[in-house]
Amino acid sequence: MRIAFFVNSIEGEAAHYTTAALAVAAMARGHDVCYVTPGDFVLRPDDSLMVRATVLPSKKYRKTDAFDAALKSSEATIETLDTAEVDVIFLRNDPSLDADDRPWAAHIGAMFGRLACERGVLVVNDPAGLALAQNKLYFQGFPESVRPTTLISKSIEEIRAFIADNKKGAILKPLQGSGGKNVFKIASPDDANLNQIFEAVSGEGYLIAQSYLPEAKAGDVRFFMMNGKPLVRDGVYAAFRRVPAKGEVRSNMHAAGTAAEAVINDQILAIAxxxxxxxxxxxxxxxxxxxxxxxxxxxxxxxxGGLPDIAALHDIDFSQEVIVALENKVAIHKAYAGQLSNRAIATL
Known part of the structure; x- marks a missing residue:
């Protein structure tokens, strides 16, 4: 099969990214891989949907370093493909990275992903579902029992009152954002930096204030789910603990967090x-x-992200499980010839 990975940009990709691990795993299983970015879609007058894809020659890469180098070299060529020639479009972009400098690009994946679905391409995650999740407001649709107490507002008065009600402090972050950018811990409503932080973060739009969880000092657990179930092999869960750097409140790997083994208990499985x-x-x-x-x-x-970190900790490449799952979905997709929705097949 041919898998098109949709990313923010080719130059922004890196060998340690999960997308690279997935691509290498796919090629190891004999599949063709290409990359697509927000500017690569073409809807022609005859209603055919094309992609100007960055295509790599069919070969097997032992390491993601070699794959990433090839992706950014003359080995990779630009080919215009009809989406009918693509079996899977795997949406792997971060909309928040384009929100400021390229707002037109932020939601292209979900927009053109829906058009690709209509033309018979399997698209994951489901683009209609992703359209509901364009910012952290999506999180509020999950049960209250699994969420920290949360306020969403652009009012400094509302935020100050929320912090006063949470004696252990609060975390402030932008509603639209990722990678730990502009995440701050506020200890009290009288914090001298609150006004300055509010001005900096509110410039990006709405803010989220969440009650601070003291357990976060030890980091958080990144826990993967696939098809609505925990991703697991031989009793090992696809998970790791993200340990914050000294003096940091953020555990994000982009914010100098480090990976450590995670203990998966009944509490985590109940949340899942x-x-x-x-x-x-x-x-x-x-x-x-x-x-x-x-x-x-x-x-x-x-x-x-994080599958390569898990592979380093446990010597288990869960990328293979992900590609096998896509193989099964493509087989079901073809067998049912459009009778099942993209959303249904995405989590079968």
Whole structure:
């Protein structure tokens, strides 16, 4: 099969990204791989949907370093493909990275992904589901029992009152954002930096204020779910603990966090079971939950990362499981010849 990975940009990709691991795993199983970016779609007058894809020659790469180098070299060529020639479009972009400098690009994946679905391409995660998740407001649709107490507002008075009600402090972050950018811990409503932080973060739009969870000092657990179920092989879960750098409140790997083994207990599995129904309903094939204690801090449905970190910790490449799951979906998709919706197949 041919898999097209949709990303923000070719130059922005890196060898340690989960997308690279998935691409290498796909090629190791004999599949063709190409990359597509927001500017690469073409809807022609005859209503055919084309992509100007970055295509790599069919070969097997032992390491993602070599794959990433080839992706950015003359080995990769631009080919115009009809989406009918593509079996899977895997949406792996981060909309928040384009929100400021290229706002037109932020939601292209979901927009053209829906058009590709209509033309018979399997698209994951389901683009209609992703359209519901364009910012962190999506998180509020999950059960209250798994979420920290949360306020969403652009009012400094509302935020100050919320912090006063949460004696352990609060975390402030933009409603639209990722990678730990502009995430701050506020200890009290009288914090001298609150006004300055509010001005900096509110310039990006609405703010989220969440009650601070003291357990977060030890980091959070990135826990992968696939097809609405925990991703697991031989009793090992696709999960790791993201340990914040000294003096940091953020555990994100982009913010100098480090990976450590995670203990997966009944509490974490119960949280996963609680969010399962909505993930399935929304067609969320591959998802990363960020868990602290008995709460989820975030649900990453666009570009969950960390599979290479898990492989380094446990010597298990879960990328293979992901590609095998896509193989099965493509077989079902072809067998039913359009009788099942993209959203249904995405989490079968």
């Amino acid at each position: 079971e609680m969010v399962r129904p909505k993930l399935v309903e929304d067609g969320m094939f591959l998802v990363g939950l960020d868990i602290v204690g008995d709460k989820i801090l975030e649900i990453n449905v666009f570009t969950p």
